[in-house]
Amino acid sequence: MPVYGYCILHPDGPILVDTGVGFGNELIDQLYNPQRERLGDVLWRCGVEASEVVAVVNSHLHFDHCGQNPSLFGGPAAFLAQVAEYESVTTDRYYTDASWALAPERQRRAVRGDERLADGVTILATPGHTAGHQSVLVEAGDRRVVIGAQMVWDADELAAEVASSANVDPDPELRRAAVDSIRRIKALNPDVIHLSHCGAFAP
Numbered sequence: 008m009p010v011y012g013y014c015i016l017h018p019d020g021p022i023l024v025d026t027g028v029g030f031g032n033e034l035i036d037q038l039y040n041p042q043r044e045r046l047g048d049v050l051w052r053c054g055v056e057a058s059e060v061v062a063v064v065n066s067h068l069h070f071d072h073c074g075q076n077p078s079l080f081g082g083p084a085a086f087l088a089q090v091a092e093y094e095s096v097t098t099d100r101y102y103t104d105a106s107w108a109l110a111p112e113r114q115r116r117a118v119r120g121d122e123r124l125a126d127g128v129t130i131l132a133t134p135g136h137t138a139g140h141q142s143v144l145v146e147a148g149d150r151r152v153v154i155g156a157q158m159v160w161d162a163d164e165l166a167a168e169v170a171s172s173a174n175v176d177p178d179p180e181l182r183r184a185a186v187d188s189i190r191r192i193k194a195l196n197p198d199v200i201h202l203s204h205c206g207a208f209a210p
């Protein structure tokens with residue numbers, strides 16, 4: 008399955024949403040045999056220097072969404088995840104690879120709910136897949152794009168407005184939250200919704 012990350016070319020500097028699977032975790036390499044590209048190489052092909060990145064929004068902190076965060080540790084980028092995600096990382100040692108998920112404190116920012124990150128770029132809390140899952144709304148001119156990440160597994164779930172067992176734990180609260188998140192994003196009438204594990208979806 009693919010794991011997509013996104014780069015918003017913003018006048019204030021590039022903003023990333025998710026960074027893919029990282030390097031150096033033997034268990035993850037054995038279990039998944041991931042085919043990776045180095046984040047810096049991918050950015051370079053997009054005309055972006057990694058050192059220019061001003062912010063990394065992690066949709067959530069599972070290993071396949073924050074894995075290459077460390078390549079930007081020590082630089083100027085701020086790392087933004089919801090408070091609930093940081094809590095999951097620190098209370099559940101099987102949640103993710105904490106060395107990928109946790110930026111140095113100087114760079115780490117905990118988000119509570121929605122937050123305007125830059126002109127035309129807004130973080131939206133979309134719990135469901137995880138308690139602290141978040142999406143990003145990008146508004147430019149009359150275009151409205153949502154990077155929905157893993158708020159759903161695929162486009163069918165968006166269309167049917169369901170929380171699938173593939174994407175959301177059986178916890179009834181999370182199931183309800185996932186459906187609310189789908190409805191919330193669709194109500195914004197975006198031109199496109201980009202996902203983590205499935206290509207773009209035009210509602």
Ligand SMILES: [Zn+2]
Nearest residue numbers: 067069136157
């Ligand atoms: Zn996940």
